[in-house]
Amino acid sequence: MAAKGVTDRTCPDCRSPMKENSSKYGRYWDCTGPNCTWRMKEDGTGADRPTRAARIRAHIVFDALWRRGTISRDEAYHWLRKTMDLSEEQGHIAKMTKEQCELLIEKVKDWY
Numbered sequence: 001m002a003a004k005g006v007t008d009r010t011c012p013d014c015r016s017p018m019k020e021n022s023s024k025y026g027r028y029w030d031c032t033g034p035n036c037t038w039r040m041k042e043d044g045t046g047a048d049r050p051t052r053a054a055r056i057r058a059h060i061v062f063d064a065l066w067r068r069g070t071i072s073r074d075e076a077y078h079w080l081r082k083t084m085d086l087s088e089e090q091g092h093i094a095k096m097t098k099e100q101c102e103l104l105i106e107k108v109k110d111w112y
């Protein structure tokens with residue numbers, strides 16, 4: 001018998017079944033694989049824990065850039081897309097890989 005809450009969703013990374021959870025942001029699914037930290041959102045996008053942690057770090061340093069008022073939020077996102085060579089659609093930290101997040105953090109440091 002499957003563990004409680006385990007769904008028919010399959011981890012895109014390791015193919016293990018995923019367990020449903022929810023937060024104030026909506027439902028999400030965690031991989032039950034023993035060495036896997038993949039988490040999937042309702043829209044089917046997901047990332048492992050190191051990627052999620054990198055995105056959080058990248059958001060903190062990037063948001064500080066426009067929150068300080070040095071440049072506007074729109075300008076900051078324009079700079080992000082240009083610097084990271086990303087399209088309008090892809091130019092979001094939530095869509096970046098861990099490596100892209102780390103690169104972005106380095107690039108933001110040039111502003112300081």
Ligand SMILES: [Zn+2]
Pocket residue numbers: 011012013014015016031032033036037038
């Ligand atoms: Zn997995």
